[in-house]
Amino acid sequence: MKYRYVVAFQLVGVVKPNADLEGATHELYSAQVRAWLTGDLDTLPSEVDEAAAIGSLLLTTVFCGKESEGTPEERLAQEIKALRYRRKQKTDGTAFLVVQAEGNIPEFNPQPAREIAGYVLAIGDAPKNEIRSRHESAIQGLLAAIAVGSEHLCGIKKVADSVTFVREDGKPLYCYSLTGSASGYMQLPILKDTWANIPHDARILSRHQALVDAARLLTRSFAESRDPLLAFLSAWCGLEIFVNKNFKSYESGLLAKLSSGPSSPMPQRIIERIRSVMSDKYRLNDKFSVISGELADAGAEPDQIIFESIKLVRDKLLHGENISLTNLPTVEAQRLLRKYLLLHLRNNGM
Template structure:
């Protein structure tokens, strides 16, 4: 008789919750809660108080604050379980005093997770940082609904001013016991904890001296910064990063081209070789974005791989704006952020 294989994955129910503050919004006094779209597995509603936020959201927020921020805060000889309960009450009391206009989404579903998943158990809950949790899959399931409803609000409300994420939580229920999921490789609220060093402070000061006095560079840096927003849509973040790089290239192309000609052209500079070769093929002598980037690459001593990466990103961007079917999730956001960070940093250092 053949023995059955051990079960490696088990299916559990989950709850996935988002709450956004509608900036400047106000519900009428008669409508503290206004349902929008609701079905068996989805609830969405506008609300004028945060009393509508489920308890498990406050638990998740308090767990993160106490267990992740806890090592940096001296709270005396109190158990972590009690600290979490205290923090929940503080958050609820604070939220009860707020007048808001929020839209919330609560999704119910099922997800398969590893039976041998690593987790820690506490008095009232379990906790996992296990990266095998398919958190991104849960997000992908519900993102179209969230995007569609937020877009509907922006179309329906005159003078719409945007929205800001207030709460985001995922809880899995294992035999009725809540398992709070923080699958961010030990991050806080989706952000990695980065201790600032003295070197970071020096860099901030050095960059600020240039960015606070040069508007064109400040605009470029602002767009790059915007692309890193936690709440930013992947498409909007990519466009912001691309526009940032394009502004830097176009705004300074004539000045950089002149500087390149003034310098002694090195015979081993592959960027210059590429640039001169391109000039021979341009009948109207109008430089394309790739040509302008080659000039910048030469002056900033970028690598050939940097120029190849730029060409790759630009090709995807061109196909996107010409209506080709490009998966938003596969846009090279991280690649353009990395390239732009390098280019902008060297540009500031070069002091053109």
């Protein structure tokens, strides 16, 4: 059985794309995954809004015997129109990343099912989570690439998530499980060059072991806007992981410069002695200093001050001191992590 998975994210802080980027599409992973920018969610594949509207009608029991005017098709059309109106009121003027993945899964036959003109409605288990997991890495890579590439991004909100199955006769199959469960920013556009780098950066940030965890935590910090503590800890942990996982390569580069520099290079035995003595003595601040010095140069000193101030807050939190959750340096941590992930990507020929 074929499936189509569509998920959309509002890029908080990013204005709707201009004409050059509206609908601009990248194909990833042998065209199994497509991603595009849009300022209008009404352009989503039709089954996304159709599935959401049917789910809403199910919750109000319109499809379960409650008296209402019009045919099921007419009520569905009205619900889709209302859904789009509500959505536009909340999100008008912002940019969205839409990701679409297609593939095949073994046939299944959910019950009970009801044949309705144009589609099939079923209540019961369906392998939706399996499909989402299948494409999780690609989606996280895309989000991380945008988080790294767009300095104006200040939040990521999932606004649509739809898995539609297609039977052999071509009819879409919608499956449902009946279960239940303040900040300011200036909106700016994603730059054309940033969008052009997305496929390359997404592949690396979703697969490179020295970067994947840090990139995912950066994305997570943007998605945790309702929980300031989790947002801060996600950004800080991503920064700490990035420093620890990449420090050795930058230390080696620094020592190599000392041993072969143009002015009085150090003997190799001295370099090896420094490496041996310092191997277990670098503090986290020292490691960041080495990395920032190699990547940022002129910006290293102010970045070091910011890094140490963020770490001080983190230490106070871990030691049980009272810290105001409304004043956590989350944005500063996000900016540092984003900056050095991007510098690492660009300076290492990745």
